[in-house]
Amino acid sequence: MQSPLKDACIYLANGMFFKAKSFGTETTSVGELVFNTSLTGYQEITTDPSYAGQFVCFTMPEIGIVGTNPKDMESRGVFAKGILCRHYNENFSNFRATESLSTFLKKQGAMGICGIDTRFLTTTLRQEGAMMMVASTEITNKEDLKAILEKSPKIEEINHIKEVSTKAPYKHSTGNFDFTIMDYASPNTHQKIIAIDFGIKRSILNQLVSAGFNVEVVPHNFDAQDLIQRFKAGEFNGIFLSNGPGDPQVLTQEIASIKALIEAKIPLFAICLGHQLLSLAQGYPTYKLKFGHHGGNHPVKNLLTNQVEITAQNHNYSIPESIVEIAEITHRNLFDNTIEGVRYKNALICSFQHHPEAGPGPLESSALFKEFSKLLDSAK
Structure with missing residues (x-):
C-alpha cells in the first residue's frame, strides 16, 4: 500500500x-x-x-x-x-x-x-x-x-549545456533500432561522423549506429579548428549537431564554432537545438514559441514528398521564416505552420526541428537518418 x-x-x-x-x-x-x-x-x-x-x-x-x-x-x-x-x-x-x-x-x-x-x-x-x-x-x-x-x-539566462554535455570525447557503438520496422531500408553506411553533444539522447546515438555510422561524441565546447583539420585529413565524413536545452542565443561560443564549421564546408546534419544553432550561426535569429512543442503527436508535412508524419517534439524555440533567403523549407508543423526542416541552398547542410529518434514517440521520421547518409554520399 x-x-x-x-x-x-x-x-x-x-x-x-x-x-x-x-x-x-x-x-x-x-x-x-x-x-x-x-x-x-x-x-x-x-x-x-x-x-x-x-x-x-x-x-x-x-x-x-x-x-x-x-x-x-x-x-x-x-x-x-x-x-x-x-x-x-x-x-x-x-x-x-x-x-x-x-x-x-x-x-x-x-x-x-x-x-x-x-x-x-x-x-x-x-x-x-x-x-x-x-x-x-x-x-x-x-x-x-x-x-x-x-x-x-x-x-x-542560464546555460544548461555545460551541465548536460559530456566532459570528454567517447565512441558510441551501441545500436538497437531496426529500420525495417517502418519499411525504411537501413542506409548501410560505414561513414564516420562526429556528434556534438549539446544534450544528446541515447536513442539518437543508437539510431545513428544502427544506420551504420561510426560515431564519435565530443563535448559542446569542442575545438572547431581541430575538427576542421581532422576533416581535411579524412578522419571523418560529417558532423551531427544534437538536441539540447535552453535558449540557443545564450550559446555564443557554440554559435561561433558552428559558423567556423560551415565556412570550412563540412557536411552538417542537425536536429532540435542543433537546428536552431545552425540558423543563428548564419545570422538568422531564433524566436521563442508561446508554449513550445512537447509531445509525441505533432503532424509534420514533408513538403518534398507531400507525406504527413506524426512526430515527437521537444523545444521552445523556432527558426525564422526569413531563412528562405539561404535555405529551402522541407518540413512544416501542421499545428502552427512553424518550420520543421530545411535544406541549405549553397552548402551540404540539412536540419530538422522534430526528433527522428522518437524516444518516446512515433517512428515515422526515422528515414531522416538515411537522408544524412545521402548527404554525406553527395560530398564524395
Missing part, C-alpha cells in the same frame, strides 16, 4: 498558488513549467537532457504505472527539475520495471508532484505561455515562494 505523500506547494510567475502532494525529492526548486502531451514514455521524457531547467506537466493523468528501468534512460540522469501529474501510481506493473518512479526520482534528486489539476495547468500555459515556477515541500507560505521566484534567474 502506498504510504501517505508529503504536502507540496507551487507558485507560478502569474501569481497562481497551488497545494499538491510530493512523491519525489523533498526540496525547493525553481524552473520553467511546460506541458507534454505524450501518453507513454515518462521515463524517457524525464531523462531527456533537453528538459534541463524545466518542470514537465504531463497531460496524461495516470503516471507511474509501468515503473522505471535502466534501459529506458535517455541520458546519465534526470536533468529536469521535476514532473507534475494528476495521479501518481506507486504500485507499478511491468515485466521490465526495476523500481517505482518515486524511488527513481528521489535517487536522481528530482521533484515529483501530483494531486494537481494538470488540465487546468495546461490550459493556463496554452493561454499565457510557458512560465517560471517554484515548487517546495519545505515552504508553504505563498509570499515566501514568490520572493524566491522573483530572485531566481529565468531559464533564458
Whole structure:
C-alpha cells in the first residue's frame, strides 16, 4: 500500500498558488513549467537532457504505472527539475520495471508532484505561455515562494549545456533500432561522423549506429579548428549537431564554432537545438514559441514528398521564416505552420526541428537518418 505523500506547494510567475502532494525529492526548486502531451514514455521524457531547467506537466493523468528501468534512460540522469501529474501510481506493473518512479526520482534528486489539476495547468500555459515556477515541500507560505521566484534567474539566462554535455570525447557503438520496422531500408553506411553533444539522447546515438555510422561524441565546447583539420585529413565524413536545452542565443561560443564549421564546408546534419544553432550561426535569429512543442503527436508535412508524419517534439524555440533567403523549407508543423526542416541552398547542410529518434514517440521520421547518409554520399 502506498504510504501517505508529503504536502507540496507551487507558485507560478502569474501569481497562481497551488497545494499538491510530493512523491519525489523533498526540496525547493525553481524552473520553467511546460506541458507534454505524450501518453507513454515518462521515463524517457524525464531523462531527456533537453528538459534541463524545466518542470514537465504531463497531460496524461495516470503516471507511474509501468515503473522505471535502466534501459529506458535517455541520458546519465534526470536533468529536469521535476514532473507534475494528476495521479501518481506507486504500485507499478511491468515485466521490465526495476523500481517505482518515486524511488527513481528521489535517487536522481528530482521533484515529483501530483494531486494537481494538470488540465487546468495546461490550459493556463496554452493561454499565457510557458512560465517560471517554484515548487517546495519545505515552504508553504505563498509570499515566501514568490520572493524566491522573483530572485531566481529565468531559464533564458542560464546555460544548461555545460551541465548536460559530456566532459570528454567517447565512441558510441551501441545500436538497437531496426529500420525495417517502418519499411525504411537501413542506409548501410560505414561513414564516420562526429556528434556534438549539446544534450544528446541515447536513442539518437543508437539510431545513428544502427544506420551504420561510426560515431564519435565530443563535448559542446569542442575545438572547431581541430575538427576542421581532422576533416581535411579524412578522419571523418560529417558532423551531427544534437538536441539540447535552453535558449540557443545564450550559446555564443557554440554559435561561433558552428559558423567556423560551415565556412570550412563540412557536411552538417542537425536536429532540435542543433537546428536552431545552425540558423543563428548564419545570422538568422531564433524566436521563442508561446508554449513550445512537447509531445509525441505533432503532424509534420514533408513538403518534398507531400507525406504527413506524426512526430515527437521537444523545444521552445523556432527558426525564422526569413531563412528562405539561404535555405529551402522541407518540413512544416501542421499545428502552427512553424518550420520543421530545411535544406541549405549553397552548402551540404540539412536540419530538422522534430526528433527522428522518437524516444518516446512515433517512428515515422526515422528515414531522416538515411537522408544524412545521402548527404554525406553527395560530398564524395
